[in-house]
Amino acid sequence: MLIEENIHEIQQGLSDNVKLIAVSKTRSVEEINEAYKAGVRDFGENKVQELVAKYDAFGNDVRWHLIGHLQRNKVKYIVGKVWLIHSLDSIELLKEVEKQYSKNNAIANVLIQINIGREDSKTGIKLEDLQGLIEECEKCSSVQVNGLMAIIPIGNEENCRNYFKEMKRIYDELSKKQYKNIIMDYLSMGMSSDYELAIEEGSNVIRVGEGIFGKRIYNNKQEEQ
Numbered sequence: 001m002l003i004e005e006n007i008h009e010i011q012q013g014l015s016d017n018v019k020l021i022a023v024s025k026t027r028s029v030e031e032i033n034e035a036y037k038a039g040v041r042d043f044g045e046n047k048v049q050e051l052v053a054k055y056d057a058f059g060n061d062v063r064w065h066l067i068g069h070l071q072r073n074k075v076k077y078i079v080g081k082v083w084l085i086h087s088l089d090s091i092e093l094l095k096e097v098e099k100q101y102s103k104n105n106a107i108a109n110v111l112i113q114i115n116i117g118r119e120d121s122k123t124g125i126k127l128e129d130l131q132g133l134i135e136e137c138e139k140c141s142s143v144q145v146n147g148l149m150a151i152i153p154i155g156n157e158e159n160c161r162n163y164f165k166e167m168k169r170i171y172d173e174l175s176k177k178q179y180k181n182i183i184m185d186y187l188s189m190g191m192s193s194d195y196e197l198a199i200e201e202g203s204n205v206i207r208v209g210e211g212i213f214g215k216r217i218y219n220n221k222q223e224e225q
């Protein structure tokens, strides 16, 4: 019952405009079910194969979020299964998403992931490439951009706040523009250790894994992203 308690505790502190995504990577269907019973309907996975397997185990009232890096050759497996892709980070990926979704007469809802800390170890588009990606998004017919996502570098509170503030500034700036296919509804930032800070700085989508399910144990050489 710990999962349920964790969820209730987190939710009590959230205002209505903040969406909680339970990050269920590496977790069993039973664990996900416990979160489901506690009222969670949004689940985040970082691997396509795992997401698709879990998708099949649940009904349609669960919203799956792809929060990890998306490889171009995997896009075809997620059409119709993912409620929101958080990790659009290149024009090449955009083109594949457009191709696969238009083939299926579907609309891909995506967030642009920004590598706000400019870390080589992380995916996400660099700021100087953002405008180019936006222009390509405007040409699409099957892609809708709904906001931004970031995974910030590890750091102290002040560092974290600065990255969150920077993201909020970009988000607000884009909100004022009238781009085709692009609206700013979601700012996805904040994880177990820093979601409260993220919300204070303007996040409205938080992605919480260990804070709900407990410590993650990786087996078969699976790496944390």
Ligand SMILES: *Cc1c(COP(=O)(O)O)cnc(C)c1O
Residues within 6 Å of the ligand: 023, 025, 046, 067, 068, 151, 191, 192, 193, 207, 208, 209, 210, 211, 225
């Ligand atoms: C794993 C993961 C999370 C959740 O991390 P926790 O520290 O378990 O809350 C959030 N976002 C992304 C992109 C992740 O891969």
